[in-house]
Each structure stands twice: as structure tokens, then as C-alpha cells.
Amino acid sequence: MLSDELMRRVLDWEARERDPELLGELRALLAPGHEDELFDAFYRSLSFGTAGIRGVMGVGTNRMNVHVVAQAMQGLADWVNANAEPGKCPRVALCRDTRNNSERFERVAAEVFAANGIEVLMYPRVEPVPTLSFAIPRLGCSAGVMVTSSHNPRQYNGCKVFASDGCQISGEVAEEVATAIGRIDVLDGPRRLPFEDCLAQGLVSWIDDSVLDDFLACVHALHVPGSIDPARPPRVVYTPLNGTGLELVRRSLASIGVSDVSVVPEQVEPDGDFTTCPYPNPEFREALELALSLADELHPDLVVATDPDADRLGSAVLHDGRYVLLTGDEVGILLMDWMARTRAEAGDDLSRKVAVSSIVSSDMLDDVAREHGFQLRRTLTGFKNIGGQIAVLERQGGAERWLMGYEESYGYLPGPYVRDKDGVTALTLLVEMAGWYAKGGLDLVEAMDVLYERHGFHLNRTLNLQYPGAEGATLMASKMRALREGAPRDIAGRGVTRTVDYLHPQPLPQLGGPGDDRSQTLPASDVLEWRLDDGCKVMVRPSGTEPKLKCYLFGIAGSRDESTRALDELEAATRQLLGA
The missing domain is CATH 3.40.120.10 (Alpha-D-Glucose-1,6-Bisphosphate, subunit A, domain 3)
Incomplete structure (x- = not known):
């Protein structure tokens, strides 16, 4: 039953609406049988936050x-x-x-x-x-x-x-x-x-267009001379997922000597319906299916994809005759390790360098930072926080100290000339890094295995539990409240050694490097973390952009099979904990 107040707002909108398309949509919602849709369109206004506004397109205050x-x-x-x-x-x-x-x-x-x-x-x-x-x-x-x-x-x-x-x-x-x-x-x-x-x-x-030229010049300034064998540059299949990346990705790859780039033909042109990929998120294999099919025909070294606004990057690597998808953490770790190695070879003092990641990204980064001697800072999720550390560095001695930033959700920030996720630069460096490792006889899967053997098999998994509609936000809030009131003492038979509730002030984690300003604190955030007695970890938070709870599972063991088994156990326990 719709309240009188909500119906008053709906009818007021109808009386003042001058857009024929929106008016037609509203009158369709006013017909019998559409009460739930009408309620969801008008029960609130879209909220404005640090990422602006975002929502489903349509008529109503809760629509774009x-x-x-x-x-x-x-x-x-x-x-x-x-x-x-x-x-x-x-x-x-x-x-x-x-x-x-x-x-x-x-x-x-x-x-x-x-x-x-x-x-x-x-x-x-x-x-x-x-x-x-x-x-x-x-x-x-x-x-x-x-x-x-x-x-x-x-x-x-x-x-x-x-x-x-x-x-x-x-x-x-x-x-x-x-x-x-x-x-x-x-x-x-x-x-x-x-x-x-x-x-x-x-x-x-x-x-x-000179602004785009200047942007690409900054990308090229990160190029490592000699990293690619000119006689055998990487061969690439790329999909922009009907989005914005094609022009600059092609130009950027050409600037480092990579011209054998095959683009998925069905996903070249802009298509707001995303006909071939209804959920154009390169975090998920489904978004890369057409690119992987083309790769099976052409046999490139790499498959790469950017999302519609080209801030996220997904990838797959030819390994032992099949294409293996790299996770967001694996790409971030590989890039961070490679950039540290090549910067050190170029004579940079890594003890002055700073890398930034989020609290939900892989714990392996701690080991990588210790090995190379750079400082690692951890922020809350979101590139307003990761990119915001560049401004902090400017106050602490200069943005040239920036090494790179990333978070597990396939977002990377390699250069301080941008302060948000940058799929164009990240894609260029990933392809270049693949060429660098190929000269030593390794593909990127093998390069990642070397890091796993060195630092342990830190495997991660993210669960996305959907709670759509007007009731979704209330249900998510009640589940987070229940987790706080009845905090688990063990998860999947592993004892909880530490619980962190990020609603309460926490110091911004910093590992290594100079002292700088250690007074930074993390803003209050609706995130819960449980550290377990075998080194595994579980974290839960509501998404800031979609109606879902995100559950981050962290496994650590001496082999891939053991770490995968730990993730399976953590997933079952977490789903039970949340009643999912």
C-alpha cells in the first residue's frame, strides 16, 4: 500500500512533467500491478556522495x-x-x-x-x-x-x-x-x-586534443626502455566493451612498440545497451567471453579488457595452451613488484617510494613492500582515498615519491598525473610487463607463481550478496548490526584473534619507509574485519554503489590447493553467518 504522502509526490511529478518519455513511463507505473516499481522509483531521492550520484535510469526521485x-x-x-x-x-x-x-x-x-x-x-x-x-x-x-x-x-x-x-x-x-x-x-x-x-x-x-596528447606523454614517461623485444612484442586481443578505451589504448600501445592488437569486432562501437555483455564488468569472466573466443582463434599472448569508462582493467594470460584470468590482486601485486624492480634498476631510492592500496586488498603486499623497502599505506576502499594520498605526498615532499596505487576491484593508479582509476595506463604497463617477463622466459602466470612461492599463496575471493529494492538497504543495515552485536568467536573452525570495526577511528596503516606523518586516521566506515588464528581473514561491508554486501575472504597457505580449500571453508561459513 502506497502512503498518501508518496502518492502526493507522484501525482505532483505527473502534473509538472513535460518530458513525453518520462511522462509515459510514469503513467505506466501508475497502472494497477506496478505498485512495487512505483514505490521504488519515488520512496527516496538518489543520494549524493563522494562518487556523485548513480542509479537505475527512469522516472522518479530514486532514478537517474x-x-x-x-x-x-x-x-x-x-x-x-x-x-x-x-x-x-x-x-x-x-x-x-x-x-x-x-x-x-x-x-x-x-x-x-x-x-x-x-x-x-x-x-x-x-x-x-x-x-x-x-x-x-x-x-x-x-x-x-x-x-x-x-x-x-x-x-x-x-x-x-x-x-x-x-x-x-x-x-x-x-x-x-x-x-x-x-x-x-x-x-x-x-x-x-x-x-x-x-x-x-x-x-x-x-x-x-592536445590534452589527450599530454596525457599519453605522461603514460609513455613510465615506459621502461628495453622492456620489450622488438623482434617479438606481445600480441594482444583487446575489448573496450563498447566503451571509451579504444582510441587511447591503441595509441598508447603503439607508443611502446605493440601494434599487433586485435579488437573484438562486436565490442568496438559504442553501444549503451551493451548487447553482447549486459554487465560490462571486467572483474567477471562473462565480460571477457567474446575476447576469449577471439583469442582461441588468434592465440595472442594476452587478453585485456577495459570497462565502459576505461577505469578498470581485466586480463587473461596464455599459459600452457589455455587462457588464465588474473585477479585484481594478482595484477596489482605483479605491477607493484615489477615497478619496484625496474625503478630500483633505474637507480631510484625505493626507501623514499610510497605505494598505496586498500584495506581489502591482498596481505601479500606487506611482504612485497618489505622485500623492496618501499612504504605501503592502506586506505579505505575507493580511489578518493587512494588517489588522495598523492595530495598527502605533495605536502610531505613531492608526488614523485608515488610508486603506484591499486585496489582488488581491478582498479590501478600507476602515475600521479591522474588521481582516479586509470585503465589506460595500467593496460599499457601490463602489456609492457608481459614483454619484460617474456624476455626471461616467463609468462605472467608463471611470474605470479614465483611470487606465491616466495611469499605464500595469498588467495582472495569476493562474495557479492545482492539485496535489491527498497527493503535491501534496511536488510543490509540489520545484517551489519547483527554482526556487531553477535560478533563471531570463530569462523570455519578458525579462532578469531582480532576484530576491527572501522566505524570506530583507526590509524591509517603504514608499513616501512620514513616516518612521515603517522597521525593520519581512517574515516569512520561501515566495515568489519575478523583476523583468524591461521592468518586467514574475513571482511564485510555494504557496497557504496550497488545494493549488495561485499564479503572479502583471504586465504593463506603453503600451496594453492590448501589456500583454495581455506577459501571454500571461509565462503561456506560466511554465507551461513549472513544467512545467504
């Missing part, structure tokens, strides 16, 4: 549509103007991916910013997330907006918001913008100027 986008951008415009330098016209940079409605939402954002006296700079075509993060500080922008829903299913879209340094906005800024949004009527509150008028009046202009 032109009105919700305009309302959010008006709130951001109010914040930008309130914090602008006196007498100086602020500017913002915009970018979009290939999803349905991305171009429309980007133009709505431009119309709002221009109507509020803010200069707008836009890429003239779809481009990856890292190019926006790169452009924002170089173009003197106060903020940036990427219209994307990253790797989410095709029915989603969003507006990802960046601060003036190219990093995602802080929690404090997000709260201020959210407060501003809350004061704006979703249908009639935003100020907008028609897009063609914005162009005619010079309020919107296009970002020059």
Missing part, C-alpha cells in the same frame, strides 16, 4: 533522469560559485562514456553550469575517466563531472564528481553539495540555458 541530474548539478554549481575566487569566473570540465543517455545528461550538466555563470569545458567525444581526472587541474577547473556508471549493468548511469586536483571529492564537500541539492526543487529548481545558446555565447567550449 534529466531532472535528477539537473538538480544535482545545480547543487554542485551552487557549491562551486560559493567557493570561487572573488572576481574570477570558475570553470568545470565535463566528460562522458557511451551509456544510454550519457550525452543527454552531459548536456544537461553543461546547461546548468552555464546558466549559473560557470565556464564549461567538454571533450568533444567520449573519453575515459582518467583523461578527465588529468584535465581538471591542467585546465584550472574548480570541479569536473564524468557522466558514467562505470562497470554497472546497462540500466544504470551516473554523474561522478571530481575536485580541482582531479581526485574524487571529499566527504566534507559531498555533504555540502548534498545539502545544497536538498534545497532545490527537483523539477523546477535548476537554472538551465539551452545547450545551443551555451555554445553560441561561448559559455561552453571543447577541450583540445
Whole structure:
């Protein structure tokens, strides 16, 4: 039964809706039999956080549509103007991916910013997330907006918001913008100027391709000379998953001497329906199926995939005649170890270098950091935290100390010229690293096995427990509360030696390196961690972008089989613990 208050909001929206498509959708929801869908579309407003807004596209306050986008951008415009330098016209940079409605939402954002006296700079075509993060500080922008829903299913879209340094906005800024949004009527509150008028009046202009050239120059500066045998460069199958990565990936690989790049033909062109891959997330094998099929025909050394906004990277390696998928942790560990080795060979002092990862990424990183002597810092999940450490380094002596950052969910940040996940640079370095190891007779699976033998078989597994709909958030909160109130004493027959509740202040973990500022603390976060008596670990947290609980399982043993068995036992126990 829908409440009177909710129906009042729905009917008010219907009376004021002028978009024929949204009006038709709303009237279909008002027909008998659609009460649950109508409730879910209007029972709340999409929340604005450090990643901006994201949700399923459609009519309603809890959906992504032109009105919700305009309302959010008006709130951001109010914040930008309130914090602008006196007498100086602020500017913002915009970018979009290939999803349905991305171009429309980007133009709505431009119309709002221009109507509020803010200069707008836009890429003239779809481009990856890292190019926006790169452009924002170089173009003197106060903020940036990427219209994307990253790797989410095709029915989603969003507006990802960046601060003036190219990093995602802080929690404090997000709260201020959210407060501003809350004061704006979703249908009639935003100020907008028609897009063609914005162009005619010079309020919107296009970002020059020289910015992309500069970005690729920074990528190439990480190149290790001599790493690839020019007589046998790696052969690659690549899929952009109908997204934004193709142009820059091809150019970047060519710059390091890799030209044998076969692209999955069905996934070359932009396709917001993601017809061949409804869930374009390279974390999952399903997203790479067409690329793996092409690889079976062409037999390349590597299969690589970027998600629609090219901030995530998935990969598979030809090993013993078959293609083996690398996990997000394995790619991160391989890259971090390789970058440390090649930097040391180039004469860098690794004791001054800093690598950053998240608290849910592999514990093997601790051993890698100890072996090479660089400092390892652990942040909460999210690249607002990982990329945010670059600004900390700038205060502590310079961003040149940056080695790389990564988290297990297939996001990598190799160079400090970007402050968010960068699938273009990571893909380029992965291919280059494959060439480097090939000169020594190893593929990347074999290279990872060397690290496992050296540091132990740290195997990880992530469970994604879905809780959709209006009841989902309540159910997830109740499960997290139950875990706190009835904390387990053992998991899968392993005693709990330490429980960490990240809702309470915790020092930011730092291993090795100079003292720097040890006063950093982790912001409060809804994350629970249980360390077990055999070195294994379990962590649970709600996702920040999707209606699901994420459970991170960490196995450690002397062999792959033993570690896999530990993960199987931890998975069964964790599912039982959560009633899943």
C-alpha cells in the first residue's frame, strides 16, 4: 500500500512533467500491478556522495533522469560559485562514456553550469575517466563531472564528481553539495540555458586534443626502455566493451612498440545497451567471453579488457595452451613488484617510494613492500582515498615519491598525473610487463607463481550478496548490526584473534619507509574485519554503489590447493553467518 504522502509526490511529478518519455513511463507505473516499481522509483531521492550520484535510469526521485541530474548539478554549481575566487569566473570540465543517455545528461550538466555563470569545458567525444581526472587541474577547473556508471549493468548511469586536483571529492564537500541539492526543487529548481545558446555565447567550449596528447606523454614517461623485444612484442586481443578505451589504448600501445592488437569486432562501437555483455564488468569472466573466443582463434599472448569508462582493467594470460584470468590482486601485486624492480634498476631510492592500496586488498603486499623497502599505506576502499594520498605526498615532499596505487576491484593508479582509476595506463604497463617477463622466459602466470612461492599463496575471493529494492538497504543495515552485536568467536573452525570495526577511528596503516606523518586516521566506515588464528581473514561491508554486501575472504597457505580449500571453508561459513 502506497502512503498518501508518496502518492502526493507522484501525482505532483505527473502534473509538472513535460518530458513525453518520462511522462509515459510514469503513467505506466501508475497502472494497477506496478505498485512495487512505483514505490521504488519515488520512496527516496538518489543520494549524493563522494562518487556523485548513480542509479537505475527512469522516472522518479530514486532514478537517474534529466531532472535528477539537473538538480544535482545545480547543487554542485551552487557549491562551486560559493567557493570561487572573488572576481574570477570558475570553470568545470565535463566528460562522458557511451551509456544510454550519457550525452543527454552531459548536456544537461553543461546547461546548468552555464546558466549559473560557470565556464564549461567538454571533450568533444567520449573519453575515459582518467583523461578527465588529468584535465581538471591542467585546465584550472574548480570541479569536473564524468557522466558514467562505470562497470554497472546497462540500466544504470551516473554523474561522478571530481575536485580541482582531479581526485574524487571529499566527504566534507559531498555533504555540502548534498545539502545544497536538498534545497532545490527537483523539477523546477535548476537554472538551465539551452545547450545551443551555451555554445553560441561561448559559455561552453571543447577541450583540445592536445590534452589527450599530454596525457599519453605522461603514460609513455613510465615506459621502461628495453622492456620489450622488438623482434617479438606481445600480441594482444583487446575489448573496450563498447566503451571509451579504444582510441587511447591503441595509441598508447603503439607508443611502446605493440601494434599487433586485435579488437573484438562486436565490442568496438559504442553501444549503451551493451548487447553482447549486459554487465560490462571486467572483474567477471562473462565480460571477457567474446575476447576469449577471439583469442582461441588468434592465440595472442594476452587478453585485456577495459570497462565502459576505461577505469578498470581485466586480463587473461596464455599459459600452457589455455587462457588464465588474473585477479585484481594478482595484477596489482605483479605491477607493484615489477615497478619496484625496474625503478630500483633505474637507480631510484625505493626507501623514499610510497605505494598505496586498500584495506581489502591482498596481505601479500606487506611482504612485497618489505622485500623492496618501499612504504605501503592502506586506505579505505575507493580511489578518493587512494588517489588522495598523492595530495598527502605533495605536502610531505613531492608526488614523485608515488610508486603506484591499486585496489582488488581491478582498479590501478600507476602515475600521479591522474588521481582516479586509470585503465589506460595500467593496460599499457601490463602489456609492457608481459614483454619484460617474456624476455626471461616467463609468462605472467608463471611470474605470479614465483611470487606465491616466495611469499605464500595469498588467495582472495569476493562474495557479492545482492539485496535489491527498497527493503535491501534496511536488510543490509540489520545484517551489519547483527554482526556487531553477535560478533563471531570463530569462523570455519578458525579462532578469531582480532576484530576491527572501522566505524570506530583507526590509524591509517603504514608499513616501512620514513616516518612521515603517522597521525593520519581512517574515516569512520561501515566495515568489519575478523583476523583468524591461521592468518586467514574475513571482511564485510555494504557496497557504496550497488545494493549488495561485499564479503572479502583471504586465504593463506603453503600451496594453492590448501589456500583454495581455506577459501571454500571461509565462503561456506560466511554465507551461513549472513544467512545467504
